[in-house]
Amino acid sequence: MNNHQDNQERSSLHGQWSSRLTFILAVTGSAIGLGNIWKFPYIAGENGGGAFVLIYLVCIFIIGFPIMVSEIMLGRRGRRNPITSMKILGQEEQGNEAWKYVGLIGLMAGFIILSYYSVIAGWTLHYFKLSIFGELSNLDNETAQSIFGQLTASASTQLIYHTFFMLITIGIISKGIKDGLERSVKLMMPGLLLILIILLLYSVFQGDFMAGVNFLLIPDFSKVTPQSVLAAMGQAFFTLSLGMGCIVMYGAYLPKNESIIGTTTTIIFCDTMIALLAGMVIFPIVFQFGLKPTDGPGLIFLTLPLAFNEITGGYIFSGLFFILLAFAAITSALSLLEPSVAWMIENKSYSRTKSAFIIGLLIWSLGFLTIFSFNILSEFNFCEIRSCNDDWKGTLFDNFDHIASNIMLPLSGLLFTIFASWVMKRKHSMDELSDIPTSVYKLWRFSARYIAPIGVILVFLSAIGII
Numbered sequence: 001m002n003n004h005q006d007n008q009e010r011s012s013l014h015g016q017w018s019s020r021l022t023f024i025l026a027v028t029g030s031a032i033g034l035g036n037i038w039k040f041p042y043i044a045g046e047n048g049g050g051a052f053v054l055i056y057l058v059c060i061f062i063i064g065f066p067i068m069v070s071e072i073m074l075g076r077r078g079r080r081n082p083i084t085s086m087k088i089l090g091q092e093e094q095g096n097e098a099w100k101y102v103g104l105i106g107l108m109a110g111f112i113i114l115s116y117y118s119v120i121a122g123w124t125l126h127y128f129k130l131s132i133f134g135e136l137s138n139l140d141n142e143t144a145q146s147i148f149g150q151l152t153a154s155a156s157t158q159l160i161y162h163t164f165f166m167l168i169t170i171g172i173i174s175k176g177i178k179d180g181l182e183r184s185v186k187l188m189m190p191g192l193l194l195i196l197i198i199l200l201l202y203s204v205f206q207g208d209f210m211a212g213v214n215f216l217l218i219p220d221f222s223k224v225t226p227q228s229v230l231a232a233m234g235q236a237f238f239t240l241s242l243g244m245g246c247i248v249m250y251g252a253y254l255p256k257n258e259s260i261i262g263t264t265t266t267i268i269f270c271d272t273m274i275a276l277l278a279g280m281v282i283f284p285i286v287f288q289f290g291l292k293p294t295d296g297p298g299l300i301f302l303t304l305p306l307a308f309n310e311i312t313g314g315y316i317f318s319g320l321f322f323i324l325l326a327f328a329a330i331t332s333a334l335s336l337l338e339p340s341v342a343w344m345i346e347n348k349s350y351s352r353t354k355s356a357f358i359i360g361l362l363i364w365s366l367g368f369l370t371i372f373s374f375n376i377l378s379e380f381n382f383c384e385i386r387s388c389n390d391d392w393k394g395t396l397f398d399n400f401d402h403i404a405s406n407i408m409l410p411l412s413g414l415l416f417t418i419f420a421s422w423v424m425k426r427k428h429s430m431d432e433l434s435d436i437p438t439s440v441y442k443l444w445r446f447s448a449r450y451i452a453p454i455g456v457i458l459v460f461l462s463a464i465g466i467i
Contacts, residue, residue, distance in 0.1 A: 012080075016177070017253050026334075026335070027247065032331065033328055033329060034121065034124070038296055040239060041283065042295040048222070052231075055232040056272075061268075062452065063233055063236045063451070065264060067240075069444055070448055071247040071248045072264065075253075076251045077089060078252060079252050080346060083104050084343070084347070090423075099423075102416060102419065106339075106412035108408065110337075113404045113405070117332070118165045118364070119397075122165045126161050128326060130147070131319035136309060138309070144306050152375065154375070168330060173337050177253060184330070184331070193274070195321075203281045203284045207286075208287040212283035215293065216276070217276075230458060230462045233455050238405065243408070246339065259435045260433060261436050304318070372396070373395035373398075381395060429441075429445070
């Protein structure tokens, strides 16, 4: 197609979201993942509680907001998978299709992330099974450690749940936008919120609720350091699924008449509120029994099972919590798989079902390296191949996470934003954001051109240990 022709003739090959609400549910579901639930509350609590939350809110609106707007805008204007959209837009804006490689970086980051994310998500399914069958009863610290150790040591157990999780994800994606993605997020996102509210009430009555409030929300500016600000910047970027191609892909299905600014604001609000609610569920229960708040898998698979075990009927709420995590994981996984499947449909002319199973099989196969990194390959890392610095001396799982999260995501997110604010013609970006006042458009453009890129560069430098 020559020039842009005001984007009127281009439409997605895969359909569109049926409503603004569905788009918000889908993107919020993409943003709310395991890391959001187990990482944000802990980082906030350790870095000044409410003081960190305030800094995070500033960061999310000067970094996360302009980048998310940029990615949605590029997706809707291109109407294709991230690689093809950036190729089309690169040709239109400056006659250079090399911008497709920005889409490729994001798409490959999502591909790699899903390969190990599915393994960790499988753990939540395993713990859900343990909860409902009462196998997490009568726990002490040693038993909790033993159960988790047995899981990670068993390649076969992890493979079963990794396979099951990927089959769920592939099955949903193979059904398409309306019958697959839409139907699943319409079911799982309200379900996730309902479970969260039930668990919050449980936490209020059974946990030390005020201790949780003090840890998470009461401002303590004495704990705020320059690293706290960098952590807030990083969380503002990573919590919204930016740089993965997910938001660009979902933006491709957004109808022309929907407000990008309005939907982005709602998504950020929902994502932040759910992260805070998760903290208000988790920490009162942890503090009630004198346990220490921790970050990451230790909190979810060691500390919380011990806390639930102390309460009558705790296995029921433990099961609810792990199904909550599974819902959050599935909605994120869908957004990670969809860009690669869309690329295959558009470029290989395969059916959606065939594309979903081919891409899903490749991701599932790559997941073996993550599974083995916890057992038979636990001593192996990239430094076995060539000499390297400390960033590469962890397990293969750590190496994959480092490549995707610390290098590929900031790079692609930065380049998406630079393209939207520097390369895309002003009249084209104004066309996509035509429903907002000029002053708001100028504010987005300034933030996307100057503030957000500086923030992402600082996050990148911090992640690789330079600052």
